Amino acid sequence: MQLLISSVCMALTSAVIGNAYYQKQQFYPAVVYITKSNASMAVIYIQFFVIVFMFGKLLRKIFLGTLRAAEFEHLLERFWYALTETCLAFTVFRDDFNPRFVALFTVLLFLKSFHWLAEERVDFMERSPVLGWLFHIRVGSLLTMLGILDYVLLMHAYNSTLVRGPTVQLVFGFEYAILLTVIASTAIKYVLHAAEMRTDTPWENKAVFLLYTELVIGLIKVVLYLLFVVIMAKIYALPMFVFRPMFFTIRNFRKALNDVIMSRRAIRNMNTLYPDATPEELRQSDNICIICREDMVNHSKKLPCGHIFHTTCLRSWFQRQQTCPTCRLNILRTPTINSTVIPRAAEEPANAAAAAAAPAGVQPAAGADGTMGINPAAAGAPDAGQPHPNGPAIRNPAVPNFADILAEANNLRNEMSNRGGIPPPPMISPFMMQPPFGYFAPPIVPPPPMPQDLNAFSEDELRAMEGNLRTHIEERIKMLRNISIMVDSANILMQQYQGIIARLPPPMQVVPPNPDATAAPASAPSGAAAGAAPAPPGVAAPDPVSASTPVCDKPSTSRAATTVAKPHEGQVNSVAISSPVANASEKVTIEDLGAEEDLNPSTDAASVDVDSEDSSELSELRKRRLKFLEERNKSPTATIDKSD
Amino acid sequence: MAGSALRRLMAEYKQLTLDPPEGIAAGPISEDNFFEWEALIAGPEGTCFEGGVFPARLVFPPDYPLSPPKMKFTCDMFHPNIFADGRVCISILHAPGDDPMGYELSAERWSPVQSVEKILLSVVSMLAEPNDESGANVDAAIMWRERRDEFNRIAQRLVRKTLGLSA
Numbered sequence A: 001m002q003l004l005i006s007s008v009c010m011a012l013t014s015a016v017i018g019n020a021y022y023q024k025q026q027f028y029p030a031v032v033y034i035t036k037s038n039a040s041m042a043v044i045y046i047q048f049f050v051i052v053f054m055f056g057k058l059l060r061k062i063f064l065g066t067l068r069a070a071e072f073e074h075l076l077e078r079f080w081y082a083l084t085e086t087c088l089a090f091t092v093f094r095d096d097f098n099p100r101f102v103a104l105f106t107v108l109l110f111l112k113s114f115h116w117l118a119e120e121r122v123d124f125m126e127r128s129p130v131l132g133w134l135f136h137i138r139v140g141s142l143l144t145m146l147g148i149l150d151y152v153l154l155m156h157a158y159n160s161t162l163v164r165g166p167t168v169q170l171v172f173g174f175e176y177a178i179l180l181t182v183i184a185s186t187a188i189k190y191v192l193h194a195a196e197m198r199t200d201t202p203w204e205n206k207a208v209f210l211l212y213t214e215l216v217i218g219l220i221k222v223v224l225y226l227l228f229v230v231i232m233a234k235i236y237a238l239p240m241f242v243f244r245p246m247f248f249t250i251r252n253f254r255k256a257l258n259d260v261i262m263s264r265r266a267i268r269n270m271n272t273l274y275p276d277a278t279p280e281e282l283r284q285s286d287n288i289c290i291i292c293r294e295d296m297v298n299h300s301k302k303l304p305c306g307h308i309f310h311t312t313c314l315r316s317w318f319q320r321q322q323t324c325p326t327c328r329l330n331i332l333r334t335p336t337i338n339s340t341v342i343p344r345a346a347e348e349p350a351n352a353a354a355a356a357a358a359p360a361g362v363q364p365a366a367g368a369d370g371t372m373g374i375n376p377a378a379a380g381a382p383d384a385g386q387p388h389p390n391g392p393a394i395r396n397p398a399v400p401n402f403a404d405i406l407a408e409a410n411n412l413r414n415e416m417s418n419r420g421g422i423p424p425p426p427m428i429s430p431f432m433m434q435p436p437f438g439y440f441a442p443p444i445v446p447p448p449p450m451p452q453d454l455n456a457f458s459e460d461e462l463r464a465m466e467g468n469l470r471t472h473i474e475e476r477i478k479m480l481r482n483i484s485i486m487v488d489s490a491n492i493l494m495q496q497y498q499g500i501i502a503r504l505p506p507p508m509q510v511v512p513p514n515p516d517a518t519a520a521p522a523s524a525p526s527g528a529a530a531g532a533a534p535a536p537p538g539v540a541a542p543d544p545v546s547a548s549t550p551v552c553d554k555p556s557t558s559r560a561a562t563t564v565a566k567p568h569e570g571q572v573n574s575v576a577i578s579s580p581v582a583n584a585s586e587k588v589t590i591e592d593l594g595a596e597e598d599l600n601p602s603t604d605a606a607s608v609d610v611d612s613e614d615s616s617e618l619s620e621l622r623k624r625r626l627k628f629l630e631e632r633n634k635s636p637t638a639t640i641d642k643s644d
Numbered sequence B: 001m002a003g004s005a006l007r008r009l010m011a012e013y014k015q016l017t018l019d020p021p022e023g024i025a026a027g028p029i030s031e032d033n034f035f036e037w038e039a040l041i042a043g044p045e046g047t048c049f050e051g052g053v054f055p056a057r058l059v060f061p062p063d064y065p066l067s068p069p070k071m072k073f074t075c076d077m078f079h080p081n082i083f084a085d086g087r088v089c090i091s092i093l094h095a096p097g098d099d100p101m102g103y104e105l106s107a108e109r110w111s112p113v114q115s116v117e118k119i120l121l122s123v124v125s126m127l128a129e130p131n132d133e134s135g136a137n138v139d140a141a142i143m144w145r146e147r148r149d150e151f152n153r154i155a156q157r158l159v160r161k162t163l164g165l166s167a
Helices: A002-024 A027-036 A038-063 A069-092 A099-125 A133-164 A169-198 A206-235 A240-272 A279-284 A311-318 A338-351 A357-379 A402-418 A430-440 A459-503 A521-532 A544-569 A574-597 A601-609 A612-643 B004-018 B116-128 B138-146 B148-162
Strands: A300-302 A308-310 B024-030 B033-042 B053-059 B070-073
Touching (some): A027 A038, A038 A099, A069 A240, A099 A133, A169 A206, A300 A311, B004 B033, B004 B116, B053 B116
16 A cells, blocks of 8 residues: 555656656756646655655664554554644644745654654563663664754754744744653663663662653653743744643643652651561561562561562552552551550660560560550551451450560561661650659659759758758658558459459460469569550450550659659669669559459559548549540541641 | 563463463463463353353553453453453452442452452353343343343353354
8 A cells, every 4th residue: 555655656756757857858947847837746745745754664664673563553643643733733823834844844743753652662661571682772773863853953943043033943942842851751761671671680769760750851841831832822822732732741740740749658658657577577478479479588568467568569559559459458547656666665675674584575565465456456446447457467456365475576676676777756755754743743742853963063952952852751651652552452453363364264365374473572573564464355355445554654654753763862772762663653554454444343442542642643643544545546546647 | 670560471471371270271462562461261161151262362551460451352242241342341350449330349459469360260250150230231231130041042152153163
């Protein structure tokens, strides 16, 4: 068909030229004869287009080889659109309409088609299994040639506009500027793809680079189009012919912007919320990222639901959907306080330096228990309809197995050391300090500010401080007595808990009676923490409030106790005393718990022993703590709203 | 190193070739282009499509597996969940964002965890048990529900046609 048309054209042209020569015999009159005759000119024009077409085919053969079906289809589609737009442009410049003008538009269309083809080719790089050196030479030379041509033509249009004022060259200058951006983005994509092909490992940041390229080029294009429309509307008329491409450009830009935002959010979430998968976890799973079906050697993340994926695979998926690919757990709505609890757990072992093994192991364990068990239930209250993830790595929060908790704690600490880069969020808020303070420092005797170093004070100042010391010590002794009563009552409570546990049916996974718990208050920390752990199974349904109490209060309480203790003792034997105090205060926490749950009336009996002032203090404390817990339960949802 | 979509498709091809599920064969039409596959699906036994071998074409997007492929039967099909032009309408092929019929749960939609094998197995089960509530082909859905004999006859004719036997 094409061959037929071109040969017919050839024949016609030779007929026209032969006829002219035959009639005029000389070169100059023959040329004049042809240009004067409309029919001859028509034939010549058609011949011109045929030559352009053939030239295009030749270039295509050189630079691109055979086109794929899809490429050809896209080319044809875009070509027709461009052709109609060119015709629309003709209407604006109908005064300048002449053969030169048509020729310029033909060249523009011609170049445009090659830009599209180059774009398609580079996009195809990623999907093509084998690419030889021929491909690289072809694409490289094509891109260079197109770039140079665009630049030359742009400069030509620019200069002619400067010299002769705004003419139709304005349109060409603008079009070539757009084509230049197309070439730039194509070249960047080519470089990125080629760079990735050279390595044997997937290049993780390529997608991000591509995104930003798209964004920047999109922005430049949008600005160019807007400028052009404004200029054209001022000088000529509204340029209808750029509206379609402008619309698509703006849409693409919006999409790129959206992608960048989503990707940034995904990256941020992944960096802050989800821990890296440890080698053990990888070994436990089948070690294959189910998104890309490749081994996970490094850079994998574990989601709250326990599923593990490549960081990059997850990121590209989160750009579209904020769900776990496997279980479709909504990631954004599941508050993960892992990252907030971990740093506090980190401080804990440091505090308990001497007491080493038992308390250090157990306290983070309680923290871990609170985190793993409670977060989905308590903080995720608004999305209660969410299916609870039942990943293999997650225990059922209703049955906190003690051995599991310990293992979890060790894991947590491992993860913690792995992810050193993340700064610990400020968790010790003044609010958390308040309840213990309210109890230990009655408003009658406000404690003096803690002195930095006693040597820094003069004799008089020291004496002035000493003045209150006696009353303070008396106060303390009184308080310590109260505390010892409470410790005893807590012990009673513990025994009752254990009694309940012992009476439970066997399938319940019960911690065997803990020797620490019955021991003297000297070994209180381990006993207290151990007591906190089995308590929830004893209470049939673990109330999130009750279970989270040890998590949030223990560290602050003990710390507060220490701070209070120091000034009063004048730092003489504060260390010796403050630790039992701290232990005792933990006991208080548990006792409070029992009272809150109304589990056992004996708690009240025990509390009655404490003098009336204390019991009122206690009820006050309970109220505050309840309020605090409410706040705390609310706060995760608040953070989610913000992140949304 | 080629693109991630290509690598994943190659991995799936390898897996499907080494360990093919029963009644299913699939692979790229040509090794130059891994983004267009051809699949052959045997009609499930004990159904009106039993004995037939139905050819289909799968077209994968450049961002596979983040987006689902498109599937189209290249033979004549008469089924409530297959459009007249052969396009397959099952939830596993729909991205969670778009819901053409407005009733699917997001849990049964596409996710990168799905694979060609799972898609084809879903299609086999779709052939066995049409979902007459999503009417890709309303005529077929009504016939399936109300005039099962006629539906079975048409299906049998299609089966013979795919086998190259005259109706």
